[in-house]
Amino acid sequence: MKRSLILAAALALATPVAAQEVQFSPDATLECMEKQRLPGADDTCIGESARVCFQRIKNASNADIAMCMGKESEYWKGRMDKAYDRMMELAEVADEEFAKNPLSAKVTAKLVVDLADQQEKWADWREIRCATEAMMRRGTPYPMTAAANCTMKRIGEQALFLESAITYMETK
Template structure:
């Protein structure tokens, strides 16, 4: 996971952290207006894009990395919230199962296993994205953009299950 260490080093710049003009509002407004899964997916990156526009040097490698990292944190929070809600629902479904089905793995186990399988998929997909940059300066922002997109997709997949 050398590429992940490089990404984390990229977003640790104190200069960008002090000047970053980031708000979740562009993504939140987009999601509120979106009526379908596809329209919601299109919202991923809205706040990062606005941040790049509003931040001096926002289109530099470090600026893009900082903006993308902040929106990734937004989607990660949404993913965790949706997963918790989906797990609560799954456990309730399992509790209502007939006694004859209690020994068969239920919805909560299936949800947990699905999420555990998704994490290595996300990491492999974004590792591939990183490899396309062959260590170039765009590797960090490309990797963060991939992590943002993959996390947004998973958050939105889990949303209706909660």
């Protein structure tokens, strides 16, 4: 909670009075991901659409850049939330199946509990990480863009992690 207030204060101090309207589409990120040849390299595409978004803005301010990154964060959050919900469904089934295994008497951990715990702790970690990145730039014009970039990257990475976990669970 304290870190949220620190991060909000950093963003408020760095925010200009008015930013331009931004036009965001996830297309550049998706096109980049389609071109990837190396497994697991999709995370290098996180931020491509935000970059295209702020490059379209003449004389983009830090607030404009952060808003574009925020739009891409929203895109990734939608994917992450959808993947998390699907993983919870798969985890419930996996836990039910494992309960039939004789080893379940010795291995009492539940995937649904671990998954929920991981997601909660990941959110706390992301908040701390991004607040730290913003605070490292305090006194400069860049705390807001550092926080926005960090948030976008971390949410995108988590979305891709959960999506790959779904693929694993559905193919095992």
